[in-house]
Amino acid sequence: MHKILELTSYLLYFRTESLLQMAKFYACRISFRPKENHHPLFAHPNTKIEKVDTAMIKNKHISRRHFHKTALLGGFMALSFTKNKNTKWPVRLGGPLFEEAESPERWIELHRQAGYRAALCPVEHPEEEQAINAYRKAARGADILIAEVGVWNNPISPNDAERKEALEKCIEQLELAEKIEALCCVNVSGSRSTEHWYGPHAQNLTDKTFDLIVETTRKIIDAVKPKKTFYALETLPWIFPHTVESYVRLIKAIDRPAFGVHCDPVNMITSPEKYFFNAQLLRDFFQKLGPHIKSCHAKDIILRNQLTTHLDEIRPGLGALDFNVYLQELARLEDVPLIIEHLQDQKEYERAAQHIRSVAEKNNLKVL
Helix, strand or coil: CHHHHHHHHHHHHHCCHHHHHHHHHHCEEEECCCCCCCCHHHCCCCCEEEECCCHHHHCCCCCHHHHHHHHHHHHHHHHHHHHHHHCCCCECEECCCCCCCCCHHHHHHHHHHHCCCEEECCCCCCCCHHHHHHHHHHHHHCCCEEEEEECCCCCCCCCHHHHHHHHHHHHHHHHHHHHHCCCEEEECCCCCCCCCCCCCCCCCCCHHHHHHHHHHHHHHHHHHCCCCCCEEECCECCECCCCHHHHHHHHHHHCCCCEEEEECHHHHCCCHHHHHCHHHHHHHHHHHHHHHEEEEEECEEEECCCCCCCEEEECCCCCCCCHHHHHHHHCCCCCCCEEECCCCCHHHHHHHHHHHHHHHHHCCCCEC
16 A cells, blocks of 8 residues: 555656646635636636745655655645536526516516526616515525626717716616626627717727727726626627637736626627637637636527628527537536527527527536
């Protein structure tokens, strides 16, 4: 037994430099934000890591006892990390309801009938304290996550009055998300267009507009200082964030722990290249932004056979979005919901949900 322990220790201690990093990680004190959906080594901005003295680890004249302790602990950490990385979490599906719920109890019942374990916010204003408390408790009791509070306005409008009104609404909805404990409050960043609140414009993708988005988003977050939710921006083809790289850049520039990521991959497919290779786009998005993702949208996309380039939204299962990869990547994250959207009627939503569940089953994944 002693020889086996000796051999195991040497293998673990000297095999790779990564195990030394594991040992250094052992000498760190880590404090977690509750209910985070990632391993601490992913370095989410809300994970606090304070390094302490690691001189003993670097010392070549290490004691035999410490040698075994460090090696075995390094092996344990390696196994722990591998298990977390390979964990397949259930995917929580959600979507709009086609019946107005007169009570939290009926709201829960409608979600159960639809087979949803994720929901859109059922309350419209943060002043509705009684309703907020009732729906929050009902959702928690039924294990239904309130995925997002939508805003859908233009807080960077060139029109001063419109911009001010939109900014106030963003703050109000973020307050609502905080009170009802939604996973995020989501909006688009807006547009410099005077014709449409999220339309294309020549100034949208300039450095000046990027800086305006950073400033505006900071104002919204700083006004609320949320502790239980996040403010996130949905991707659009013609305004930041429009690519994975621009989202990474925004996270760094905004520099607020309460700024999260919203995933809507169809909105980033803007060319035949991205259309046909969207699996790589999905992998890249989750690899670089995964720990920050708070909620996702489900829809599909189709490239029409006409000039010049015509890309249209379509029901999940009728287009080219690689839902195999989408669900595989999403299942690596705990309690990040997938909300079906932009369909005409309940039957269409049922067909979309059926397709998503069938893809999940083929990939040995579970959809709630």
